Amino acid sequence: MTNEELKAKITELLPAATFEEGGQWLTINVEPKDWRLLAGQLRQDASLFFDYLFCLTCIDWKTHLTMVYHLDSTKFRHNIVIKSKLIAGNPAIETVSDIWKTANFHEREVYEMFGVNFLDHPDLRLLILPDGWEGKKPMLKDFEDPINMIKL
Amino acid sequence: MIEEIGRTTEGDVMINVGPQHPATHGVLHLVITINGETIKKVEPHLGFIHRSIEKMCESLSYRQFIYVTSRMDYLSSHINNHACALCVEKGLQVEIPSRAQVIRVLMDELTRIASHELWWGAMAMDLGAFTPFFHAFRERESINDIMEETCGARLTMNYMVPGGVMQDIHPNFQRRVKDFIRLYKSKVNEYDELVTGNIIFQNRMKGVGYLSPEDAISYGCTGPPARGSGVSCDIRKLYPYEIYDQLEFDEILETGGDSFARYMVRVREMNQSIRIIEQLIDNIPEGDFQAKTKAVLKLPKGEFYQRVETARGEFGVYIVSEGGTTPYRIKFRSPGFSNLSALDHMVRGSKLGDLVAMMGTLDLVIPDIDR
Numbered sequence: 001m002t003n004e005e006l007k008a009k010i011t012e013l014l015p016a017a018t019f020e021e022g023g024q025w026l027t028i029n030v031e032p033k034d035w036r037l038l039a040g041q042l043r044q045d046a047s048l049f050f051d052y053l054f055c056l057t058c059i060d061w062k063t064h065l066t067m068v069y070h071l072d073s074t075k076f077r078h079n080i081v082i083k084s085k086l087i088a089g090n091p092a093i094e095t096v097s098d099i100w101k102t103a104n105f106h107e108r109e110v111y112e113m114f115g116v117n118f119l120d121h122p123d124l125r126l127l128i129l130p131d132g133w134e135g136k137k138p139m140l141k142d143f144e145d146p147i148n149m150i151k152l
Numbered sequence: 153m154i155e156e157i158g159r160t161t162e163g164d165v166m167i168n169v170g171p172q173h174p175a176t177h178g179v180l181h182l183v184i185t186i187n188g189e190t191i192k193k194v195e196p197h198l199g200f201i202h203r204s205i206e207k208m209c210e211s212l213s214y215r216q217f218i219y220v221t222s223r224m225d226y227l228s229s230h231i232n233n234h235a236c237a238l239c240v241e242k243g244l245q246v247e248i249p250s251r252a253q254v255i256r257v258l259m260d261e262l263t264r265i266a267s268h269e270l271w272w273g274a275m276a277m278d279l280g281a282f283t284p285f286f287h288a289f290r291e292r293e294s295i296n297d298i299m300e301e302t303c304g305a306r307l308t309m310n311y312m313v314p315g316g317v318m319q320d321i322h323p324n325f326q327r328r329v330k331d332f333i334r335l336y337k338s339k340v341n342e343y344d345e346l347v348t349g350n351i352i353f354q355n356r357m358k359g360v361g362y363l364s365p366e367d368a369i370s371y372g373c374t375g376p377p378a379r380g381s382g383v384s385c386d387i388r389k390l391y392p393y394e395i396y397d398q399l400e401f402d403e404i405l406e407t408g409g410d411s412f413a414r415y416m417v418r419v420r421e422m423n424q425s426i427r428i429i430e431q432l433i434d435n436i437p438e439g440d441f442q443a444k445t446k447a448v449l450k451l452p453k454g455e456f457y458q459r460v461e462t463a464r465g466e467f468g469v470y471i472v473s474e475g476g477t478t479p480y481r482i483k484f485r486s487p488g489f490s491n492l493s494a495l496d497h498m499v500r501g502s503k504l505g506d507l508v509a510m511m512g513t514l515d516l517v518i519p520d521i522d523r
Contacts, residue, residue, distance in 0.1 A: 024242075024457055052369050054459070055468055057483040070457065070470075074369055074383065077390065102372030105493040128199035128522060139207055 001047070001078050009048060010080075014038050025070075027081045032067075035084050036094035042071065042080075043099050049075045053096070056106035058114045060141045064088045065114055069096075086116065095121040113139035160185055164192050169507070171200050177274060178518030182507075189503045194496045202522040209482040214240050214314060214449040217479065221469075222308035224486065225520035227267040228462040230259045233312035238393055239458035239469040240314040243451035249440040252316030253395050254432050258329070259299075259311060261425040265336070266295040267463035267515075268418045268425075275415065275512040276347050279356055284346050291339060294332045298325065314449060316442030329433050333426060343419065357412035361498045361510035364409060371497065372490035375465025376421070377514055380414035382407040387461040401428050411506075414513040450477055464488055464515055488520040 001009070003026045007019055014034055020027040030038055042050040055070035069082040084093060095118040097104040107118045108127040115137040118124055126133060137143060158166040164187045171181040179200035185193040205224060209217040218236045222229035234256055241248065273288030296306045301322040303309040311318050347353055363373070368381040378385045386403040388396040404420045406413035451473040458469045465487030472481040491514050499507050 023455055053372060054374075054466065055457075055470060055483065055485045057470065059472055059481045068470075070468075074385070100372070101367070101370040101497075102490050102493060105489060127197075128202050130199060138204060 001076060006048075006078060006080060009045075010038075010042075013041050013045075023081070025079045025081050027083060029083050029085070032084050032086055032093040035067075035082070036096070038082075039069075039096045039099050049073045050080065051075070051100075053100035053102055053106075056103055056110065058110045058116055058139075060114065060139065062141055065091045065116060067093055067110070067116065090117075091115060092117040092119055094119045097121055113137065115140070157183070160192075162187075177516065180516065180518050180521070184504070184507070186504060189505075191499050191502055191504060191507060194499050194507070196492055196495065198522050200522065201519050205523045206482050206484060209479060211478060213477050214451060214479070217482065218313065219308075219310050221484070222310050223519060224484065224523055225462060225464060225467070225488070225517050226307055227270060227517055228263055228464065228467075229308050230256075230263040230311060231460055231462040232467060233310060234260055234394075235458050235460040235462075235467050235469045237312040237314050238460070239456050239471055240449065240451065242458060243454070243456045243471065243473060244314065244445065244449060246315055246443050246445060248316055248394075248443055250395075250437045251439045252441050252443070254436050255317050255321055255441065256312060257394055257396065257399070258429060258432050258436075259303075259309075259317075261428045262295050262298065262329070262332075264425045264463045265422050266292050266299075268422050269295075271418060271463075271512075271515045272343065272347070275515075276353070278508045278512040279353060281347065281350075281353070284343075287339070287342060287346065291332075291336055294328075294335060298328050298332065301325065301328070313442070315445040316440070318442075320441045321436070326433055326436070329429060333430060333433075336422075336426060340423070348416075348419065354412065356506070356509055357415055357513075358408075358410060360411045360502065360506045361513065362409050363494060363498050367494065367497060368409075371494035373465070373494050374487050374490065375461070375463070375515075376414050376417040377465070377491050377494070379404060379417045380406045380513075381409040385466065387459050387466055391459055393458070393460060399428050399431055401425075411509050411513045418515070448477055450475065451479070462487060464517065464520065465491060484523055486520045486523060488514075488516050488518075489523075492516060492521055 006026055010017055018029045042048050050071040050073050052072040052074050054072050057068050059066045065086045067084045072079050097107055107121055110116050111124055112126045112129050156165050157168055164185045166185050169182040169184055171179040181197040183195045205220050218233050221232040221236050225232055269288040269292040273285035276284035300306050302325055303311040363381050365381045365383045368378040368383050374385050382405055389403045401424045404417050406416050453475040456471045460467050467487055468485030470483040471479050474480040498510055
């Protein structure tokens, strides 16, 4: 599908979605509460068929966090980027680890590095960081660690 | 040396594999739940070599950050550097001289062969055959010598820079690469004779660690693990970068989905890399090896993503720029991280001894997983 067709289709699924163009891929902004339902539709819909989540990450904009999902379709080879601005103070979004299994590990990484709470995640605990690092969120911009951090 | 560390409520035994274990090829810690010899669950504990490279990159300039990426997947360091250089070039919108493009692709493919050679030797060693390791290193050594001559390093090359490559190829480069191709072609039959056709090897690999195509995609598996399940995922073919769209090579696909299929994909891939090198080695265009770029690079505000095919699968660089001289946020999508997440699914119900074979066919490089 071309970007225009994708836009029309996704507007049909979620009228509240807003679009950004001009980047490499079509970017779709969604509210955290709408994400879970849309994700299921993106994966299941026969004409969209986004079955491959190739990147899941988070960006700290100092005032708020933004979740970024890069999706690819192995059938149609179209790509989209989904962004969701999380509520400041209590960053939470529903998990997609049952829709794309790769999200399980990636969400655990974002949870420990950024402190995003993935609701209904089956196994949300530290993956890379050692025990005792709960709640420290090292990838946030205001994180300071005088012992482990070497400033370059 | 296996020690029980706990029991589940059903009475299954939990044991540690790693972090110091010869079969994990690095510091990977797995907690395995077993019932007798049968594996019920595998739980990776990562982070023993986590350096937070993504955070480090936020304070490094666009020229500097490429050097740390060599330290992630150290067996594909050229390809990691290549991805970062391409991503920065995408933001700068510079044209790369064709000489640099050809040199980059040559280096990528030499790296791919070197990485697969090391994997092949280590894989056979995991299964108890020690001889193949030396056979693989004999060929790999000559690639390292070529790299050393041109890049000045044998492992972390840091040869690709935004705009091209750091310096021109060594005058001996073409001759030595051709020597290597001759050497490789005279020895490649030994690989099949030593390992591939071995009946003990085949019995340990065939039908072990099945991964269905649907699961491979869902777990985000790329590279040989996915292609062994018949999933077409070669970024060089699907989203061609540099000059890969002008080259003739095949994407290797196997449909077995088991350890043997993943093994065969890598062995056959080496021949395709040789094919690419043969097409290019006599056709390196004359000209500059580097485009003229400013001393201090500034990327415009925006987001840039570059996907490349490393020896282990799809590697992605995601740069978020605020218009400054350093990236605001960098994410490295490493192939090993996603491939490892499928391990638990693959090994459930298998015997403990097969775990090592399955980890071997995933070709895990731990710094690439931990970053």
